[in-house]
Amino acid sequence: EVQLVESGGGLVQPGRSLKLSCVASGFTFSNYGMNWIRQAPGKGLEWVAYISSGSSYIYYAETVKGRFTISRDNAKNTLYLQMTSLRSEDTALYYCARRTGRARDWYFDFWGPGTMVTVSS
Amino acid sequence: DIQMTQSPASLSASLEEIVTITCQASQDIGNWLAWYKQKPGKSLQLLINDATSLADGVPSKFRGSRSGTQYSLKISRLQDEDFGSYYCQQAHSNPLTFGSGTKLEIK
Secondary structure: OOEEEEEOOEEEOOOOOEEEEEEEEOOOHHHOOEEEEEEOOOOOEEEEEEEOOOOOOEEEOOOOOOOEEEEEEOOOOEEEEEEOOOOHHHOEEEEEEEEOOOOOOOOEEEEOOOEEEEEOO | OOOEEEEOOEEEEOOOOOEEEEEEEOOOOOOOEEEEEEOOOOOOEEEEEOOOEEOOOOOOOEEEEEEOOEEEEEEOOOOHHHOEEEEEEEOOOOOOEEOOOEEEEEO
């Protein structure tokens, strides 16, 4: 059974940093591209970042480019999101999501339950 | 960025009813569209990809269709497990964008 479990969320002050993790199980993690997607309270979904299976390709939303860094450790089946210079508008539930295995697809076939990040003084 | 305009924002329906949710893309995205379901406290679930193809394990009561740049999700014979929020997502170009969501509630 595919499982994705995020952790690392919490309350952080504006301007500070936080690192999220997502541990994957039930599939060959190193074969799949992975994403971070967030959902602000009461709002819709916003794609944040993508990393390819071997970390060769990395993309970011403009709203986080230069502040967030996505990475992965295939030996540990773990996806990361390093967040710096956090702003109140970064407050959201952060999901990790697996990209489907088909080469041209940009869909998300499995999602974790999310970890909440609250940026507030 | 491609804008996805989803409607209605909320919908109240009875068990066994049929409902339809729509998404309008701001430009041509071909069939590069997915639908997801979100239940409170549960992970999101991929329902449909490529505008009309059911994802693995998704029952045929869910049906996706396309007319130009308008996409629809039809849900037949509503049951308890179908109530929640639904989102469309365009997979045509970066940044990947979602509709604002439709909250489906029991009448």
